[in-house]
Amino acid sequence: MSRRQTVAVVVGLALYALLPPFLKNYGVYLMTLLCVYVMAAMGLNLVVGYAGQMSIGQAAFFGIGAYHVAILMKLGLPFLAVLPLAAGSCFVIGLLLGFPALRVQHHYLAFATLGFNVLVYLVLRNEQGWTGGTFGLAGIPRPTLFGVELDGNLAFFYFTLASTVVLALLLAWLLRSPWGRAFAALRDNPIRAESLGVNITAYTLLAFAIGAACAGVGGAYYAVLVQYIEPSAFNVPASLMMLLAVIVGGSGRFFGPLVGTVVVVLLPEWLRFAQNWYLMVFGFAVVALMVWLPGGVLSLADRWRRARR
Amino acid sequence: MNEKIIEFDRVVAGYSPSLTILNDLTLDARRGEITLLIGPNGAGKSTVLKTLFGLLVPRSGEIRFEGRAIGGRSPRSLLAEGIAFVPQGRNLFGSLSVLHNLELGGITLPRGALAGRIEEVLHRFPRIRERIGNQASTLSGGEQKQLEVGRALLLHPRVLLIDEPSIGLSPKLVQEVMGLLRALADAGTTVVMVEQNVRTALKYANRALVLETGRLALDRPASELLGDPDLNRLFLGGAGSPAAATAH
Ligand SMILES: Nc1ncnc2c1ncn2[C@@H]1O[C@H](COP(=O)(O)OP(=O)(O)OP(=O)(O)O)[C@@H](O)[C@H]1O
Ligand SMILES: [Mg+2]
Numbered sequence: 215m216s217r218r219q220t221v222a223v224v225v226g227l228a229l230y231a232l233l234p235p236f237l238k239n240y241g242v243y244l245m246t247l248l249c250v251y252v253m254a255a256m257g258l259n260l261v262v263g264y265a266g267q268m269s270i271g272q273a274a275f276f277g278i279g280a281y282h283v284a285i286l287m288k289l290g291l292p293f294l295a296v297l298p299l300a301a302g303s304c305f306v307i308g309l310l311l312g313f314p315a316l317r318v319q320h321h322y323l324a325f326a327t328l329g330f331n332v333l334v335y336l337v338l339r340n341e342q343g344w345t346g347g348t349f350g351l352a353g354i355p356r357p358t359l360f361g362v363e364l365d366g367n368l369a370f371f372y373f374t375l376a377s378t379v380v381l382a383l384l385l386a387w388l389l390r391s392p393w394g395r396a397f398a399a400l401r402d403n404p405i406r407a408e409s410l411g412v413n414i415t416a417y418t419l420l421a422f423a424i425g426a427a428c429a430g431v432g433g434a435y436y437a438v439l440v441q442y443i444e445p446s447a448f449n450v451p452a453s454l455m456m457l458l459a460v461i462v463g464g465s466g467r468f469f470g471p472l473v474g475t476v477v478v479v480l481l482p483e484w485l486r487f488a489q490n491w492y493l494m495v496f497g498f499a500v501v502a503l504m505v506w507l508p509g510g511v512l513s514l515a516d517r518w519r520r521a522r523r
Numbered sequence: 524m525n526e527k528i529i530e531f532d533r534v535v536a537g538y539s540p541s542l543t544i545l546n547d548l549t550l551d552a553r554r555g556e557i558t559l560l561i562g563p564n565g566a567g568k569s570t571v572l573k574t575l576f577g578l579l580v581p582r583s584g585e586i587r588f589e590g591r592a593i594g595g596r597s598p599r600s601l602l603a604e605g606i607a608f609v610p611q612g613r614n615l616f617g618s619l620s621v622l623h624n625l626e627l628g629g630i631t632l633p634r635g636a637l638a639g640r641i642e643e644v645l646h647r648f649p650r651i652r653e654r655i656g657n658q659a660s661t662l663s664g665g666e667q668k669q670l671e672v673g674r675a676l677l678l679h680p681r682v683l684l685i686d687e688p689s690i691g692l693s694p695k696l697v698q699e700v701m702g703l704l705r706a707l708a709d710a711g712t713t714v715v716m717v718e719q720n721v722r723t724a725l726k727y728a729n730r731a732l733v734l735e736t737g738r739l740a741l742d743r744p745a746s747e748l749l750g751d752p753d754l755n756r757l758f759l760g761g762a763g764s765p766a767a768a769t770a771h
Binding site for chain 1: 637
C-alpha cells in the first residue's frame, strides 16, 4: 500500500469512528450493520475477486453464523466462545460444499452455492424446534466483554468496528504471507499461477472456505446487533446483495467490498424518498454504475491516475 | 549420442476436439543439450511445449520423460519432477513485486530452501537484485525476461522449456540469455527452446528440429544447419533473409 493509500484508510477509519456519537440510534445501528456486512463481503471478495469463482450463497454462511450465536448464547455460552465455533463451522461446511463443487466445472460453484442457500433457508424455516421457524429467534443478548456489557449501541458499535478492523488485518496478513500470495497470483492469472505449481483447486477451495468463515463471523455479529433473527434475512436475495457489494466496490481489490457495501446498504436508505419506486431506481443506479465503471467504484482511482499521465 | 530425456511418440494434440495442432508428432530431446524448435508461425512450436508441460492433454500417442509416460499429468507434478517452463510473452504477476514473483516461483520448494535459492538467482542476475522491491510491471522487457528465467531456475530444473526468450531483448541481452542457457546445458540441464531468432539460436544449440503444421520436417545438428547455405530456404519458405529470421 502506498503512503497516500495508508493515509486515506487511516483518515477514513478515524472519521468513521468519530461520527456515531453525533448520530441518532438508527444512524449508529446502520453504521454497525455496515461493519457486519463488510466482514461477509470481504470474505466473498476472496472467492469472487481472487479465486475468480461465483458464489451465490454467502448469506447462507452468514445465517449459519447468526443461528450459532442465537442458539448457543441462549444456552448460556459467551459470545467470544461462540464466535470461533461459528467461524469454524462455516469453514468446515465451506470445505465440504466446495470440494465436490470445485472438482467439476468453473461455473459449478455458483449453482452449488445457490442450491445450498435455498437448502439452508428451508432448514432454518422448517426446523422449528431449533430455529423457531418463520418466527425466528428473539431476545438474543448483547455480548459481555471481560465483564463489560456492550448493551449500549455506541459501545457495541465500537466493538464491532474494532472486530472488523481485526478481521481486515487478518485477511491482509493472509494475502501478504508467502503462501497467501498465491491468492493474488490466482487473481492476476490462473494459468500463470498453475505453471508455477500453484495448486489451483486447493487454493480456490481454501479461498471459498475462508470466505465462508468470514460470513459466519459477520453473521454472528449480525445476530447480536439486531437481537432478533428470522430466516428470510439469509435467503438468496441477501447473497445477491453481498455479491453486488463486492462487484460494485471492485472485486479483487482489498478495499472493494468496503466501498461496495457502503453503496449497496446506504443507497436504498437514501432512495427511501422514492418509496415504491426505490427498487427500480436502485436497479437502474447499479446498472448505470456497472456500465460506466465495470471495474467497480475503486477503479475510479486507476482512471484518474491514468488520466493524469 | 546423449541419452533421450524427452520423447514424443506419435503425439496428437490440439485445443479442441475438432482442432488438431500436433499431428502424429515424434521427436526427442537429449540430456545436456539445447534442442531448438523452429518453424513458421502457427506451426505448433508453443503447443509442443505446452503439451509437454501438461497444459494440454495429448489425444493420442505418448510423451515420455526419462522413459516414463507423463502425458496427462499436471504442471504441478511435472515441476516436482524437475521440468520448468518459461512461456512465450509476458508471464510475470505485474501487480506483485519482483521478490514476490520469485517467491511464487518457489512455491513448490520446501520452506527452508527458498531464501537460498532466491539469493542464487539474484547473484546470477544483479539487475534483478536492484529492482527487488519494485512492482514487476515496472521492469523493462529485458529485466522481465531475466526475472522469468531466474524464477524458473529457482527450482534447479533438470529440463527447461523456454519459448522465444529473445523477444524484446537487445542483441547483447539475447547473447547473454543464450550464453546462460548454454552454460546450463553444459552443466547437465536439458533445454528445449523455441526461437525465431534462428541464426543466433543455432550458434548455441546442439540440434535443430524444424516443425511444419504440427509435424517434424527436419532434424539436424545445429552446426550443420548453420553452415547450410540453404538455411533460409529450408524453413522460411525461400522468402527469408537473415533479417527476416529475426523479425517477428
Ligand atoms: N489457446 C489456443 N486456443 C486455440 N487455438 C490455439 C491456441 N493457441 C494456439 N492456437 C492455434 O494453434 C496453432 C499453433 O499455435 P502455436 O502457438 O503452437 O504456434 P507457434 O508455432 O508457437 O507460433 P508462433 O511462432 O507464432 O509463436 C495456431 O494455429 C494457433 O492459432
Ligand atoms: Mg509460439
